[in-house]
Amino acid sequence: MPKKTKQKKAGQPGGGTPATVALTASGVPFTVHAYAHDPAAASYGEEAAEALGVAPEQVFKTLLAEVDGALTVAVVPVSGSLDLKALATAVGGKRAAMADPAAAERSTGYVLGGISPLGQRKRLPTVVDTSAQGRATVCVSAGRRGLEVELAPEDLVALTGARVAPIARS
Structure with a gap:
């Protein structure tokens, strides 16, 4: 089982990442999972799923x-993987490319591999794949490599102001 860390309050040394600070301030229930990140890992997300002992379908990556x-x-x-055409359609656009x-x-x-959909410097339009719906919880980056946060998908959508749309390919 992955190591669970206690949430520190903002303002204390090591007071968390912007994502965990935002979650704490919101009052929604969440769990922080820390694991030893391997810099040689081929996929940050797959590494997280394996370290947390959960199905890769429960761990979500944040892409721009x-x-x-x-x-x-x-x-x-x-x-x-991300279906760029479906993402463009979900936000009323015509063309999408990776940032x-x-x-x-x-x-x-x-930093890449640690981008969280929560606590970003600037609030950007956000789309969460429909596969998150119906799950008790999902895991997303907590703002650095080797740190994930687990929360209810409806809380993730509410806190990010996201739309939910089918934007993933199997």
Whole structure:
């Protein structure tokens, strides 16, 4: 079983990531899971699923794309991939492409492999894949590699102001 960490309050040394601070402030129930990140891991998401001992369909990765030139957040299961055309359609756009990694880091305040849909520097349009619905909980990055947060999908959608749409491919 993965190591569960106690949540520290904002303002204390090591007071958490922006994602965990935002979750604490929101009052929604969540669990933080820490694991030893292997820098050689081929997939951050698959590494997280294995370390947490959960199905890859329960762990969601946060990806940034540009839809008609505007950064957009996509949250899809690590077991699948992002359907860029479906993402564009979900936000009323015509064309989508993966965002430049440096732009993604700059906009969110997180490093690749640790981008959380929660607590980003700037609130961006967000779409969560429909496969999150009906699950008791989902896991998303807590804002750094080796740290995941588990919460109810409806809380994730509410806190990010996300739309829910079929944006993942198996």
